[in-house]
Amino acid sequence: MIAGLSKAINQYLAPLLALTSLLLVIFAYLAPSVMLQTQVALLTVTPSISLTQPQGNGQSIDGPSIFLGALGSCERPNNGAAVTCVPPTVSPKYDLSVLPSNAPNLLTAPTATTPAFIAVSLAFSIMFFLLFTFTALRSKLGKAGAFFDKPAVQRSTAWIGLMGFMIGLTSFLVIRMWFGKAVEDFNAAILEGGQGSPQLVAATSNGFVSALNFILIQPCGIQRWSV
Template sequence: MIAGLSKAINLYLAPLLALTSFILILFSYLAPIIIFPTGVSLLTVSPSLQLTDAHSSQGVDGPSVFLGALGSCTRPTNDASVTCTAPTVSPQYDLSVLPSNAPDLLSAPTATTPAFIAVSLVFTAIFFLIFTMTAFRGKMGKFGNTFDKPAVQRATAWIGLLGFLIGITSFLVLRMWFGKAVEDFNRDISKEGADAPQLIAATSNGFISTYYRRFD
């Protein structure tokens, strides 16, 4: 029984975890432009009194911006509908809903960053397919013998490694870029005091799912 359980874990769990990680990265990459326009993003600017009146418990309504690797989504108020830019690997973020006295956010990262993430996703998808077929090669008859070859297994390992390195490097660049944008934006809001727009910027949950996948 223990041997059967161990075999099942090796056979089914590893491909399942690989698929889960790929889906999480894909969600982080496509959001908020294509999916989850207000649910998943890399950076958000939202209405808040935290920087201008930290002791107030009053709710505040105002514009929100959700930035991702492929573009941005905005809404002028909490109850308004969301408008998104067209997805592109060279995003131009729409910040028009922010008040004129709001600090400037850093421009979008270089076009190569989203493009490299796309390359990483392609490598990851290829790795997942070959890795899954390798795991199930015993059930594939003669065709499964192909995946017993050392050259195929080495190639699979290199594809997975390249996908990992390209992806983690690209997301780290985005994290540092957006982290700097958040720091500068919030510092400028704090300096203006009570006259500043009631906004706060923060890196968002898109990075959480990515880091969970990369370091789990």
């Protein structure tokens, strides 16, 4: 029974987990310009009084929103308006025209090579997934399975997977640091402006989970918060 369970994990569960991971990365890469316009983004700017009126106790307000990703951006002038997106490209130029004129102009796209490297990483990851799946199921492929039983093929598969992982990890780290600094500067500028600033707040995200980063200015100094 244990041997059968171990075989099932190697043959079916591992490829399934690899496919799930690959799909999530593709969703995060293509959003919001291509798909999931308001559900998935790497950086968002939404209407909020959490910075200008912290005592508002999370009161929701209406206002412009923008959603930034690796390939482009989407925006809407208010909560009830339709979302419009710029065409996706590996060298995106974000459309921030829906933001008020007094909003900090600190949100810029990362270097053009970063989205391109993510695309290369995805290509390697897709190749790895296919080769890994065929290798795991080689016993069911008949004579064709003998090709994937060769040590050279298995070593090549491992190297392709490693290259895809390292390139993707490095590229997403660059984007995360770029957007993280932009969010800190944006929210700090809103805080410094006080109640006269636009009622907006920026937040970073890994694509599916958002994190609010801002700097709280107090008489005793500056404190950085992450929620």
